[in-house]
Amino acid sequence: MGRKVAEQRARVVAALDRLRHQIGLARGAARNARAAAEADLAKRQLEQLIVRAGMERATQDPQLCERMTDPAMAEVLTWLNGVRTQFYAEWADGPNRLRELVAASAPGPAGRPPGEWLGRVGTSAGVTPPELWRIGESTVDGGDAGRTPGTELTFDVAVPLLDESHLAITSAPKTRPAVDALVENLLMRVLSTFEPGAVKVHLWDVGRLTAVLPNFYALSRTSAVTVHDPTRLVDLLDEFAGHIRRIHGYTMQAGYPSLRAMRRATGKRLEPWRIGVLYGNGEELQPEQIRDLKRVASGALAAGISLILVDVPTMLGGSVETISLRNEREAVTSMTGADLVVRLDPPLPAGQVTTAASRIAEALIEKQGGPRSFADLLPTEYGTECSARELRAPVGFYEGEPVDVVIGDATPHALIGGPSGSGKTNFLYALLGSLCARYSPDELALYLLDFKEGVSFAGLAPGRKDASWLPHARLVGVNVNTDREFGLALLRFLADELRRRSAAAKQHEVTNLAELREQDPDGHWPRIVAVIDEFQYLFAERDAVTALATSLLEDIARRGRSQGIHLILASQDIAGIEAFWGKPAVFEQCTLRIAMPKARRVLAETNQAAVAAPRWHAVVNHDSGIAHGNQLAHIPDASSKGVFPALQRQLWERYAGHGSPRLFDGAHAPALEDSAAFTSLSPTERPRALVGQSIDVADTAQAVELTGAPGRNLAVLGTSQKDALSILDSATRSLARQYQPGHVEFVLCCAVERCLTAVTVLGERLVAEGHKADVVPADGLSELVTTLSTELPGMRTSRIVVLYGVDAALPALEHKEPGKQSGLDHLRTLLKQGPGRGLHVLGWWRGVARLKDTLGFGGTDDIGAWAALDVQGNELAPFCAGQVVHWSPRPDRALFFDRTTHSSPEVVIPFRRPEADDE
Incomplete structure (x- = not known):
């Protein structure tokens, strides 16, 4: 028992010794890490002090010299000397490269001295604007560039504007004239670069009741410069917001993220650039104005709108460069950093600016000219555009x-x-x-x-x-x-x-x-x-x-x-x-x-x-x-x-290879001979009687197919003689083109004396085309239908019976000899049984009631197709499957219904008969 306790105690003691050893190792590592961190911090602090004081001044500072004598700190000076040597090697040509950069990015009036361009009208069409616009120059000591200390190295300073960035200018006390000169310099460089009308400037000054930048007065009389009401900033911002929405809509729809991208892809300046110059007074705008201004600024650059804010203490959305004036000639900019002072270009000569503005205004007015012609x-060249994405003209x-x-x-x-x-x-x-x-x-x-x-x-x-x-x-x-x-x-x-x-x-x-x-x-x-x-x-x-x-x-x-x-x-x-x-x-x-x-x-x-x-x-x-x-x-x-x-x-x-358009002229009925539906007809086993021209996009005609099915007859209803003759004429002549001579017989009977001449002419035309055609007098109608009814069972040749004014012959047809059928009974037999035997009736009734009388009780099914002229729609329901017919008579129009093909009646135009003009 005692031995077991001793063994357990020994194990516990050994474990505690191992733990103490591990803790000692960890504490030693922590001390070493702390010492290394403190040494690194000391180096960095010394590095920061030397950089702030400058390498030359640091060697003259007793406290820094004492710290640099520490062997552990010696490497700081060595490293800084190496960095300085490398920087001088890279920066030795820095000012010269900056001048070259500005020259390349700010060509012409954007970067050249005013004497080379002020007073000349711009010619650039404005597809790609300069990237930078000169505002002044800056100088560095030669010693900072690896050159001889005391030597001044000068380089140009320019800022981005159109399509690139907004600009925020902050003035110093008594520098308002310098700010105006700076803005005037930028705007005149822009206006002198592009052709008149390519840039529109909007000026707003919260503290001015008179015109801003008075040297631009001549331009303010054109669309190039607009001065806005100082009390209505909301109107200017709303106008800009409208432009942004409109431009964004069609650029995004065309697949471009911005107006600049669309301009570069198409090679066209689709919209003028717009520059909004807003002069504040250093005080915050109203909350709703700040909100609207930020919203405009966030989408403005993509829509070709750049803002120049003067003493408007507001953080804008999007890319913004800043210029802060120190005095009337000096400023610092976000482009060069806070350690470099920019000497602003001197103000442009007021008289020369006024002259230049007048010349640009005159050029714009001349360009606008008077009314343009068609x-x-x-x-210059026709038919070169592609409509895959849009039509633009x-x-x-x-x-x-x-x-x-x-x-x-x-x-x-x-x-x-x-x-x-x-x-x-x-x-x-x-x-x-x-x-x-x-x-x-x-x-x-x-x-x-x-x-x-x-x-x-x-x-x-x-x-x-x-x-x-x-x-x-x-x-x-x-x-x-x-x-x-x-x-x-x-x-x-x-x-x-x-x-x-x-x-x-x-x-x-x-x-x-x-x-x-x-x-x-x-x-x-x-x-x-x-x-x-x-x-x-x-x-x-x-x-x-x-x-x-x-x-x-x-x-x-x-x-x-x-x-x-x-x-x-x-x-x-x-x-x-x-x-x-x-x-x-x-x-x-x-x-x-x-x-x-x-x-x-x-x-x-x-x-x-x-x-x-x-x-x-x-x-x-x-x-x-x-x-x-x-x-x-x-x-x-x-x-x-x-x-x-x-x-x-x-x-x-x-x-020349494109065909002529389909012309539909509602004032002129087409002639049958000019209808493609008629000229394309040829002999067939399923003849179709053309009724009239369809009111359709295609040049087609409405027709009745005369098969052996029950009811394959055609009724023309109404008192309009001209249209009734036209429909029966086109139906008969179109059928004649679909039969070989000798395979059909036409029988024409006219009970209206005024129509007899037209019927006779039609009969003669059918005979001239090689068909058998008989013109039966009105008093022979009863005998005709009786004969045809008797011959119907054994009939071998197709027959087309064309009846004009059937209602006029009703008294004769209704006459009945004792023990015999009347002519009306035989006509009803033809209508009912004729289609199955190859006989079809094309008839004209001058009233719906008279057609009903002709057909008798239950006979409406024997008229499978009809064309109504001067007949009211409510009279046609019995012949249209009982549906309500919306139809009011119209000159030179007919309502056509074929119960085998139509769900509802359709309006047609009866073909014009040339001989009708002489009747």
Whole structure:
């Protein structure tokens, strides 16, 4: 027992000895580390003292000399001597390299002496600005640069500004004249570098009631310099904020992070630079002003806006360089550090600045010139632009600079408004001409429609006086004031094209037109622009056309942007469009707003810019009408005689391979012989009787297929003789083209004496084409239908029976001999059983009730297709599956329904009979 206790005690003692040993080692290491740290700290403190005092002065300081005699501290002096030697080796040529850097980064007026440029007008187009702008010079002692001590080495000092940095200037007491001279020097260097108009300066001084920088007075009378109300800083900041939002919108949409990046990529100066000079008084601005100023400063550089703040004690967002004046000639800057004093350049001679400002102002006024012509909108070379990402074209000028309209993903659709005589049509021609001159027909396709008896676009299609056409146009619709269905047809076409493009985009796994064109370079994907002038007439009534058109327009407006389908909606006044009450989708997508003088409700409610716009001008706004997006533009004369046609002929000759557009003229019925639907007919086993021209984007016709199915007969209803003759004429002649001679017999019977001549001419034409055609007198109709009814079971040859004014012969047809069927009974037999035997009736009844009398009870199914003329819609329900028919008679139009193909009746245009003009 005692031995075990002794062993345990021995183990415990051994463990404690090991612990003491380890603790001793750790304490020794800690002492050594502390000693090393204290030695290193002492070296660093000595190093700091020597650096502060300077190497030469340090050797003369008794206390430092005593510390440097310590062997442990000797290496500090050795290391500093090595660093100094290396620095002098690198800095020996430093001042000279700084001069070379400034010369390269500040060429011309940006860095050269005033005598070489002051008074000369700048010529730079302004794609890439100088990186630095000279403000003075600085000097270092030669001893600090490894040279002979006491020798002065001078180098230029310059600061970044445009696209690079903001500038904050802090004055010293009694240095306001020096600050003004500094700002004046910088601004005059900038204004003298670029061509007039490339830079706009905004001046604001919280303490001045008169003009800031009075030597710039001549420029303040132009757009180059604007002096702002000292009590309304908010207006200037709002203006800058508007520019930033607008510029950011279209640069980011185009795929560029800043205006500078876009400018360098495109090689064009799309916007002027803007410099805002804000003079404070050293006191803090109001909290809301500070907030707005910081918000502007954070996004300004990317939008080409630079701020120069004088005595405004505010920390700005973004890159900021500082200049702090010590006295009237000296300052320190963040570019050179606090240890180097900058000698500011002397003030520019006041008289020379005034002269220079006057010359720049005169050059700007001369550049702006008088009203520009339409030719100034056109590029030097046609068809060179690509529309993959957007369409961009100038439509006018403001102070000599072109004002562009941009149609793309960011601004997909446009709304144009202006009262009669305000220049809306002229603007449309200027826009179309500028676009077509820049983009080829493979890049841009136009669909043009003009309501309200308009003929604005008629000249863009081939005409009798001018055979040329606008090769970019695919469709031109004019005089469609009563044919709202044609506007609906255009929207249906655009919706179908949208679905086709969406399907292609899905197949190629892309999301927009630019990507689709990149993935499918062999596909034909132009940007489509549909212009609908006086578009509000499409929604003039509360009916199915308005409902469907509203739905289609909303869908196209919402989804068309990504697939390159764009709408331009123009109107004299959009105040009364009830179809869009509570449905703002269309107007929200129309972010591009064009307001002609005195236009109402096109821009935002609070934006009254159009009220004050002068004649021949327009307010172009890419920001949904918000005031900050306003751009006033003078629109050249594009609609005078011979102006646009001259461009059209050049484009027509250049793009000769592109076909003519489809022309729809609601004031002129097409001739049957000119219809592609008629000329393309040939013999077939399923003949189709053409009824009239379709109101559609494609040049098509409505027709009745005459097969053996029950009811394959056609009824024309109404009292309009001209249209009834036209429909029966086109139906008969089109059928004749689809039968070989001898394979069909035509039987024509006219019960209306005034139509007899037209029927006789039709019969003679059929005979001349090799067909058998009999013209039966009115009093022979009863005998005719009796004979045909009797021969029907054994009939081998197809027969087309054309009856004119059947209701006029009803008394004779109703006559019945005892024990025999009446002629009316035989006619009903033909209507019911004829189609199955190859006999079809094309008949004209001058009233719906008379057709009912002819068919008898339950006979409506025997008329499978009908064309209504001057008949009210409510009378047609029995022949339209009981559905309500919305139809009011319209001149030269018919309502057509074929129950085998139509879900609802459609409006058609009866073909024009040339001989009708002589009747």
